[in-house]
Amino acid sequence: MPSTQAAGGRGARTRWHEGSHEGCVERFYSRGVHGKTDIHRGYLNFGLWEDGVEDYVEAAENLVARLGRRAGLGSGSRLLDVGCGFGTQDVYLQRTFGPLEIDGLDVTWGHVERARRRAEQEGVADRVRFHHGSATQLPFADATFSHIIGIEGPVHFQTRRNFFDEALRVLRPEGVMALADYALARPPRNAVERGVFHVARALWRAPAANVCSVDEYRDQLIAAGFRDVSVESxxxxxxxxxxxxxxxxxxxxxxxxxxxRLLARVGRVINVTANWVYRMGVIDYLLVRAQKPG
Ligand SMILES: C[S@@+](CC[C@H](N)C(=O)[O-])C[C@H]1O[C@@H](n2cnc3c(N)ncnc32)[C@H](O)[C@@H]1O
Incomplete structure (x- = not known):
């Protein structure tokens, strides 16, 4: 079943079906969206806290730069950013690796609106465009992009495996995809672990079908048709x-x-739960790279 009711062209807002997973994720990210747009300069990732990193924005940009290098972005790349959030990472990628042509896509309308304003304010709107849509129904022709990146969005997709098919379709031959994403480090061992994990997954709006081990993650990419898959924890x-x-x-x-106060507390509960799952040793955070065959 298609998950959209109406998609009136690239610039338009998509209306999600009542009860659709996309609508549910959009509502999740829309809560307090106007207050959040400039916290942490708009970055929504966990950050890469290597030695010498002193604050959150530095950590967030360190993660984006690491993924950009892993993808092999460079002058002339044609990039799709899936789950682009507020678009801050795309302005940063443009400045760090550009000139690039970037299309960012996100399921949350408030994120797309802010990303478009950001691109205008930063003077990059001619090269960095933002679209409202779903990563599992990409509004782009076959073989459009030389690169795809996705930072912490794929866990939400219905499903991540469906997205892999779409990614392969819109990549050019030899195109590269680089993702920052989650997998199970090991299965939950007992009822408490299973309970905490289940609550964290539900709070995070992550479909059960996306829960898999690191090996299964790699196998799914290969089954979709990718090659040269590398995964780093x-x-x-x-x-x-x-x-x-x-x-x-x-x-x-x-x-x-x-x-x-209420929304801030909800956010804190989600973060505490995610941290529990990490400390139990159940969840892994991966940098993934995969290539479309030539
Ligand atoms: C944790 S945020 C990360 C945002 C951004 N990549 C960053 O690191 O700042 C996950 C993003 O994925 C988006 N998202 C979730 N499901 C999506 C889907 N099916 N298609 C496109 N974007 C989606 C959310 O709206 C949200 O902006």
């Missing part, structure tokens, strides 16, 4: 640093000011 350089950032009293006060 960076979980110890992501979750703990982000959790500490979320615990900073200044950050918590800022979230309450911008989002109100």
């Amino acid at each position: 960076i979980r110890d350089l992501t979750f703990p640093g982000y959790y500490q950032e979320q615990q900073r009293p200044e950050f918590q006060r800022e979230m309450e000011r911008l989002q109100g």
